[in-house]
Amino acid sequence: MNTDQFLVKSELNFIDKATYTWQTPSNIALVKYWGKSNPQIPKNASISFTLKNCHTTTTIDFEKKEKSESVDFDLFFEGKQKEEFKPKIAEFFKRIQEYCPYIFNYKMTIHSENSFPHSSGIASSASGFSAIAMCLMSLEKELNSVLTQEFINKKTSFLARLGSGSASRSIEGPLVVWGNHSEIEGSSDLFGVKFPYKVHPIFSNYQDTILLVDKGEKQVSSTVGHNLMHNHPYAENRFQQANDNLTKISKILQEGNIKEFINLVESEALTLHAMMLTSNPYFILMKPNTLEIINKIWEYRQEKNSSICFTLDAGANVHVLYPENEKETVNQFVKKELSQYCQKNQYICDTVGLGAKKI
């Protein structure tokens, strides 16, 4: 794999100070990434909708200093210094130092906040790492002005991936594929690429209402879950199935076959959780209310001849996906029927977005 392309090869023009702010979104996978090898290489290709309203805003102040042996940074989350988040970010800097050697020349002060409620069970690692990666690449562009936007997006996704795999899919939108796949031109295990084919209009402005079923800390982190795919009895079939599903969904997205979309997306969600149920040690991240909601969605779809469907990430929350023309009716349904299964009746109305924004 050609990681050499991401090394800094030219002479850098160092500056004394710089500050950048980026807002980067969360994303929701349609075909799931579950299982990886070192260094953050996915076992199968995945595809996600980039979200719009669920995002992280991060500012990094860079101050030039004597080059040091270790990376020097302070971290503030929602205005407060957060020592407990530092080890994960320190590990990220370690993984990227080869590709961003200039981080040793700066003292970095990172300020970060999420648009979604803290500990809402919405993974913030995708939006969090992509925002840091965007700020780093803004600095790199300042130090080396010849970089093209295309290269910047690619390297940002490459760096974000080393923080959290799904973060590689949070730079662009509305649909991003990560993982090498024979039928997706330009796809790579190293970074995410925009879905390269024309998408049917039914999938534009797709809606995602996120039902906050359980806002607590997950009992099993994604990292542990991914690791349990090593020696998992169904792993090889699962990776093959995911790649086959990517072939199928590529066609579905282009042709606008909503029935097949629903079937594939829900099957992916349940398969992801089936992998957890059949890991050893086994674990369950769905809650009773997750299942109540799924059944209500199935009932509603049948009765109203609706095109809503659900997907799940590695937690109990339910993402309700539907076309824009059902926005009003589905909102009513969520409010009347589904919100009662959410903690404090909370849910977030989101829609598909276009990726990172400079602030």
Ligand code: DP6
């Ligand atoms: C279930 O990207 O959180 O959301 O690479 O260990 O940080 P790490 O894992 P992470 O895994 C996401 C898993 C998922 C499916 C997906 O987003 O594709």
